[in-house]
Amino acid sequence: MSERLDLESIARKAGVSRSTVSRVINDSPHVSERTRQHVLAIIEQENFHPNTAARALVKRRTDILGVVIPTSANVFLSDNNYYPLILAGLGEAIRQLDYAMLMWLGEVTHDDQHLMRKLSNPYLTDGLIFVSLPNDHPLYDKLSRLRQPFVMIDRPFGELENASYVSIDNLRAAEIATEHLIRLGRRRIAHITGMLTITDACDRLEGYKNALCAAGLPVDSQLIAEGVFNYESGYRAMKQLLPHRPDGLFAANDTMAAGALHAALEAGLRVPEDLSIVGFDDVDVAMQTTPSLTTIRQPIRAKGEVAARLLVDLINNRVSAPQHVILPTELIIRQSCGATNHTKGGDAHTAE
Amino acid sequence: MSERLDLESIARKAGVSRSTVSRVINDSPHVSERTRQHVLAIIEQENFHPNTAARALVKRRTDILGVVIPTSANVFLSDNNYYPLILAGLGEAIRQLDYAMLMWLGEVTHDDQHLMRKLSNPYLTDGLIFVSLPNDHPLYDKLSRLRQPFVMIDRPFGELENASYVSIDNLRAAEIATEHLIRLGRRRIAHITGMLTITDACDRLEGYKNALCAAGLPVDSQLIAEGVFNYESGYRAMKQLLPHRPDGLFAANDTMAAGALHAALEAGLRVPEDLSIVGFDDVDVAMQTTPSLTTIRQPIRAKGEVAARLLVDLINNRVSAPQHVILPTELIIRQSCGATNHTKGGDAHTAE
DNA sequence: TAGCCTTTTGGGAGCGCTCTCAAAATTGGT
DNA sequence: ACCAATTTTGAGAGCGCTCCCAAAAGGCTA
Helix, strand or coil, rough: CCCCCCCCCCCCCHHHHHHHHHHHHHHCCCCCCCHHHHHHHHHHCCCHHHHHHHHHHCCCCCEEEEEEEEECHHCCCCCCCHHHHHHHHHHHHHHHHCCEEEECCCCCCHHHHHHHHHHHHCCCCCEEEEECCCCCHHHHHHHHCCCEEEECCCCCCCCCCCCCCEEHHHHHHHHHHHHHHCCCCCCEEEEEECCCCCCHHHHHHHHHHHHHHHCCCCCCHHHECCCCCCCCHHHHHHHHHHHHCEEEECCCCCHHHHHHHHHHHCCCCCCCCEEEEEEEECCCCCHHCEEEEEEEEHHHHHHHHHHHHHHHHCCCCCCCCCCEEEECCEEEECCCCCCCCEEECCCCCCCC | CCCCCCHHHHHHHHHHCCCHHHHHHHHCCCCCHHHHHHHHHHHHHHHHCCHHHHHHHHHCCCCCCEEEEEEHHHHHCCCCCCHHHHHHHHHHHHHCCEEEEEECCCCCCHHHHHHHHCCCCCCCCEEEEEEEECCCCCHHHHHHCCCCCCEECCCCCCCCCCCCEECCHHHHHHHHHHCCCCCCCCEHHHHHCCHHHHHHHHHHHHHHHHHHHHHHCCHHHHHHHCCCCHHHHHHHHHHHHHHHCCCCCEECCHHHHHHHHHHHHHCCCCCCCCEEEEEEEECHHHHHHCCCCCCEEECCHHHHHHHHHHHHHHHHCCCCCCCCEEEEEEEECCCCCCCCCCCCCCCCCCCC
């Protein structure tokens, strides 16, 4: 019904040229204040929106960042709110940077080829962020062929040249968690790993072993059970560990720690008296269990924020790849480990 | 370094015209098989990607769907995995439909104007999906001025003409939950509401009241406490309800039910003996509490999937707005209500 | 008021694609 | 082998914007 709106039609109504309208839209300083206000008024009145496709065509910029979370459904969806937190951090930072966020979720194995073509289309996004890309993922090999700048959240496996990432020192954090249990006098310390296709999980396992070795304790494979970062797998892993009488447990995330706690309590163990538990992440669930979980806090939201900013810096050539950012972690002592602590953590109901 | 790739350059290399390459890319039937294969080979060899901006400019289609989750941070991020499930449903369906998903997360109050301009730009997305838009949200008024097709997940407040939505019958589901408690002999049934700016929460409150009235039970405002859909608020609400000695509780979602359960157990109540609890959603947490939660299951992923398909139908004029889709719910009986049940639900560790 | 410099404005070209229409090549029937 | 029908291909225009450059307008000094 209403004629189609473009720069030209706005220009005509405002009695100026297309170029001037363009300048107004792009906040160019080369427009008199009088003209700017007038054009702005017409734009408002006509409810005009510049065509982003036309703009992108000439500027070779879409102002869109792509986010890929290839994590399998049962981890993303489940009780583990690591990914929602990452997303929140990404979403907020990306919006602040005045970009839009294009998202691909879930397993991409089946339409791998197809998706990769979309992802690697340099005209769709200005850059990409990969979250927790498993090292056996089909996208892995294609990364090196990517033309666009990209940032990974969580350290990639092996030496991926040109890959920038944002992560934490998982190895050291796991050592700290395990050392804490050792310091509390535990000698049969078990570990529930995360999905071992994710480097973070491998590093945490490594850190756990390191700490045992450093303390002269044996690394007993019967005290190591594999999980996949969700509650269910933590519960199962603990069932499997219980016959080997652990007196301490370091779980690769809080969600699995909660599942393990459930299994331990069900088996009649007292926590922390009989079994000392330390988790990882410090997500909400850590404060909702009884007893609440001692854990390693990592800045999950910040990972997303930092990754987004880093990507934009990469896009604008303010820095050049690869960049590696390591964010700090912190041991948060609550009830599940049995250490007395009067300053940190707090219970479930006085959270900030 | 390498020359810029476009249709023309591919055409030159293949010894055909730009038009032919375009036809190949768009799967036009008007190309001989011989030519198609040849061109395809060149495209592959050169790793060519058509410029989406140029295509969008002429086709007036971006093949992008916008998803807006304006929910405040503490609900999206928290223990409640309603939104991740919605997202998973949306993400999968949108990918299957061969669209990309553009996302806006979190509160938009501050840069309201700015965001709305971006959202309503008809050249950025082909359509929009709003998830749980609170009725006091600044976007609410602007919905009627939207030119693009849009679909809401969860019923919008009031009579928004032209608004299509996908939801469930919250009113009836809440009645069923409450009736179940009544049937179990409970007489002092409490309710913890969701955020009352979301229509679903209002409907559930209404259904709760309806059921009480229908059973000749009084509606006691002291037995109604307001929550915001997260664990913390469920815990607090229960603390507030306990002095009024409820013997039953219907919580507007599982996460709050879990918080309430925590508070009840802490206060020394036995569940379900002293207090019968029914939740809503049937998310993972419902099977992880002890006792596990009786709840109303709603098809959360399906909401996302259906909304995406509906939006695409709207975009392609296969249906016309407004469309209202109501998905089915189901009462899942577990331990927290005290009803004996031998067929449904199961415990936390035998999930499907 | 003329002359110079600065600020502001306008017009043309072109980004890479799709679409329409016409031309060329192929097919089939006689 | 010829003409009509069909299939396949090519060229031109144009989508709505930005960018470059030149022209116009405005400000200042002499």
